[in-house]
Structure formats: structure tokens, C-alpha cells
Amino acid sequence: MKMSERDVTEQIETRKPLLEIKDLVTRFDLKNGLFGRVYGRIFAVENVSFNIYPGETLALVGESGCGKSTIARSIMQLDRPVSGSIKFEGQETIGVSPKKLKAFRRNLQMVFQDPFSSLNPRMTIGKAIADPMLVNKLLPSAKAKQRAGELLERVGLSREHMNRYPHAFSGGQRQRICISRVLGLDPKLIIADEAVASLDVTIQAQVINLLMDLQADLGISLLFISHDVAVVERIAHRVAVMYLGEIVEIGDRKSVFRNPQHPYTQKLFSSVPVPDPRLRRSELNLNFDEIPSALQMPDFVPKHLPMLKVSETHFVRETA
């Protein structure tokens, strides 16, 4: 199934969403002492709602601590959400049986930031890629191995690498291995959590190109989590900007980048260094404002402002 970029955009308007997140809330209690008294609470994700459509890339941008990764972990239910709804192909996935959860997780796969800690140093690459297929009982052992070789070639490595161990590979190659490992399960959505953040810029470009090729060939949706606004502008169909656990702006890439509405989005975009010395800012901004902490007392009740409509595809949170 090969889809051109244009097909994808047209389908977004007509198709049903692959993943629907509604009013997702994830909080972490901080406890101490013998009786586990709750002395503080981290309001990591607050009333987050968004949809991901088949074959599109939704990018989640924001600074460290704003809750991007917690959203990813909550979708996979690695962190249990406090409330909210996560529907995959119309089916609710919160509170289902472990068996159903396993089947659901097969369709959603994660690629993490650090390719060094996400591969077992004692497992050959071939085994690491075949393992998820065996765990999910997709293929018998011999065929899984065969498939692992094909997947390695798919991501630009060679079949001969199967018997080597992770230490023999560079960071970019390891990230390719992690990508081929998730492809073995034929996922419908890949969650890439800062998947290119630790790579050198030339390698980063190659890995992003690989993800975009795979999306075009296989029609996979991507939830691309990143702090790098310039990378996001390259890869995303739609963009969601996060600030302190909330989505403050969400919309199609062109509209959000051309016409950012929320003050935080504007600040984030204007902070990105421009790789052109002629466009260097002449006046120096010596402000020192900091992002407030998501850690509050347990009885804190967060305020939620409504989202306003900018256009059919672009929404922004009201500012106080």
C-alpha cells in the first residue's frame, strides 16, 4: 500500500481516527514515611485530547518536563492514567483485560531516545528483532529469523549483521535496529519518543528520512515526540504544542508554524536558533523567566481554560 503525501492529507479529512485520546489525566503522587503519606503531586498530563489519523504524523513538541513522554507512556499504559479515555480504532483500551491490552499494544510500538539502553547487550541483533514476533506468537522461530533479516535490510542495514551484538553498532545504526524491531509486529502507530535527539545532525537527518519512507510505504501513523521545533516542522502533518501538562495549541503544521497563536508557542518558535548568521538577532533578550513546576500540593486543583477555534484545523488554548 503506497500512499503519496497528498493521499494522506485527503484521507485525514475523511477517515476515522486511528487513536482517540479524550481528557487524559495522568498524575503522580509523591509519598514518604511508613504510611506512604502523600506530600505532593505531579500534575504531569492534564485534560489532554487529540486524535491521530491513519498514515499521518502528529508531532508533540514542548520543553523538558512538560509531559510529552508521560502522554506516550500513558497511551501504552506503562503509566496508568488517572482518568480519561483512549480509544484505538473505536475500542476503549483503558481498564480492559491484560490479554486485550497485549493485543492493543502490539498495534502501537515505541522507539525510545537512547538506543544504547533499549537494546539488550547480551542479545544478538537477530534475536532482538525476532523476539517481539515470538512473544506475540506471530511466526514460528525459523520464519521470525528470516523476517528479522528482511527487516534489517529494510532499514538500510545488512542481513550479515544478525549475529552481532549491539556494542558493534553506532548510535544511528542502533536506532535503525530499534525501528526494524518494532516493524516486525506490523504496528499501525509508532510512538517515537525523542527518537533522534541523541544522534548527530547528519545521522538524525538519515533516521528521519527512514521514518518518512516507512510511513509512505506502509501507511503507519507516527506520534513524533520532540523538543526540536525545526525537526518537527520537517516531519509533521499536524503539531501539538505542550506546556505544563496541557496542549496549548494544536493544528495542521502549516497553520501553526505560519500563524502561532499562543504566547508560549510564539516564544518557543522565536527561541530556535536560525542557522543563518545574517539573520542574527541584534538586540539581546536578558529575560530570565522560568517555566513553573508541575509539582504541587495534593489538594491543588488545576484550572483549565477552554480551547478556541482559529480555523477548522487549528485550535489554541485561551490565555488568562
Add this chain to the structure above:
Amino acid sequence: MNANTIVDVKDLHVSFPLEQGKILNAVKGVSFQISEGKTLALVGESGSGKSVAAMTIMRLTEHDSAVIDGGKIDLRLRSGETVDVLSLPLARMNDIRGADVSIVFQDPMSSLNPVFTIGDQISEAIVRHQNKTEKQAWEIALNALQLVRVPDAERRMKQYPHQLSGGMRQRVVIAIALCCRPSLLIADEPTTALDVTIQAQILDLIRNLQNEIGMAVLFITHDMGVVAEVADFVCVMKQGKIVETGTVFDIFEAPKHPYTRALISAVPKLGSMIDKDHPEKFPVVETVETGV
């Protein structure tokens, strides 16, 4: 050495002995100079030897068993005297480090001591180098903290590093580096660990302080966006060698070496997609992935 030159590195070679008699040649014949008030950016990917070259100016690499195989580093001190760094006894180096040359590292948490207050840590450098009493040093330290625009500086002086955010910690490290008004500041990826809004603040701060103090800055980074923001001159390093050097405009507008071109074309430019309806791949860049 030219009258305005602060540091002049000539044909520097540094290597690390490995196991089984192997040798890693980290820096292979690097030369550059920086003038007063100017910023040189040393650019390259991880493992290209840029940090080793810069840290050798402070003779910090020898603690990691590095061997300086050759070359010369001339440094102009604040007193106007010029010294050959590589031939100085280590006791003399201790007087120069932190006073005439300072360094700011990538990770502010591991540069600060968790069990001393911010005020103690800034004062320490002043007591060591400026022959002041602790009380006088505390006053100078407070000024330094105000210089790097830490809000509520008096209260912060009595706090510990864990009570500060990453951006504030990096300001403290910069305050320590600048409290003796060095002639050369080495900034080794000072903003890589920070968020982009904080990065913009720190870059503006370094540029502003450079105008105020007039120091030379050696800025090490892998981010071409940052280079375009801060640098006057650029040296591009690859595998221990400088492959291209020029003014920041030469490098960005007429890059000559294929590696420099690859580096620039791989940098995503915010706004480059503003008229495009659909996502686009990066232009194909031919580079070889290199291991250690």
C-alpha cells in the same frame, strides 16, 4: 603573536594510549587563534576531538592520561604576559585556570558540588585567585551572580545546586567562570543540555558579557544554529583535524569542504517548510558513519 591575539594554538597533537599498545590520536595537527572580544566556534560531531583540543588549552586532558605529542599553545594573560601553556609547571597552571582561562561544561549539575552553597562555590574561585577575604569574596560573588542575571541573587547565594533549575545552574557556572574576568572563556557545549528557550537566554547572556568584559570565547558545539547565533569565526573539525576554517559568513554562504556542506544541509531550518503543504525529507547527505 599579534597584539590582539589572546590564544594561539599551533599544530596541536594529542593522543590517548589504549589497551594492548593501541593509540587513539584524538587531535591531529590543529591550529587556530582567537583575538580579544571575538568568538571562535569549534564545530564537529561527537568524537571529532573538539573538546580534547579545547581542554588541552587548560591542560585538563592530561588527567585523563592524554599525551600531548606536539604543538604550541601561546596564551596572553590578563597581566599582558604571554606564556607557553604546554611548558608551564602544573603549579603555575593552577594559578591560570579559573583566573585567566575559564571553562563552562555541558552539564551544570556535575560541574557544581552538591554539598556547598552557590555563594561558597563562587567565592572559592575569588579567594583562590584574587587574594581577598571570604567576606570580600562573598560581595564579589554576589555581584557576579547579579551580572549573570540570576533573579533574587542574595537568596540564591545561600541555596544549594539541587534547589535551582538547569538554566539557573548554568548561570551559576558561568558566574564562577567569569568572577575573575578571564581573558579567555571556553564554553564546551554550554547549552546542549538546556531547553531551547533557556538556550536562547544563555546565548544572549554570553554575548552580552563578552561585550562587557571583552574576553575571547572559544565555543564548542555541534549545533550549526548556535554557531550562526554566536560565532565570528568557525573551525570545522572532523576526526581530529580541522577540515575548514573561515568567518561565520564564509562557512555558511560558501562552504568548501564536502563535510561542511553536509553539516549545514542536515540542519533543519525553522521556516524552510512554511510554504510547503506536505512534510518533506531532508536533502540526501552523503556522509560515512564512523565508529571509534
